Amino acid sequence: MDAERAARRLVRATLRGTPEIILTPLAKIGTRVHALAPSTTLRLLTLVERTLPAPTGESGPPRPARTAPLRGWVRRVTELDRAAARRWHEHSDPAPDPDAGR
Structure with missing residues (x-):
């Protein structure tokens, strides 16, 4: 969902x-499924969380390393989010090149 639309709602x-307020139909389905089967939902969300990229800062618990096929999958799923970040100039700065200045 677009951030502006979500903010208006x-x-x-x-x-x-x-x-x-539940913003998206998928979130509404998720809340209903969680009400019916909470432990199954939590197990499923734990599996999904393992596919997410690791945190960029030093805070937060370490996550297991991802395998190469998931990178493309995660990239496709998060494209709308990354496009919005570029639109609002909220993307993180690229990591400094360690070989720069040599």
Whole structure:
């Protein structure tokens, strides 16, 4: 979901006094599945979390190394998020080249 659209929906819900809002149909399905089978949902989310990229900073728990096929899959799934980050200039700066200046 586009960040601007999500922000508009969140502001409207806040103004109406709605205590909780679910933004996407997939999230709504996820909440229903979690209500029916919470431990299965948590196990599934644990597996999904293992496919996510490792944190870039020093904070956070270390994650297991990803395999090469998942990199392409993660790249495709996160393309909209990365496009929005580029649009709003929120992407992280590239890591400095250790060989620069030699």
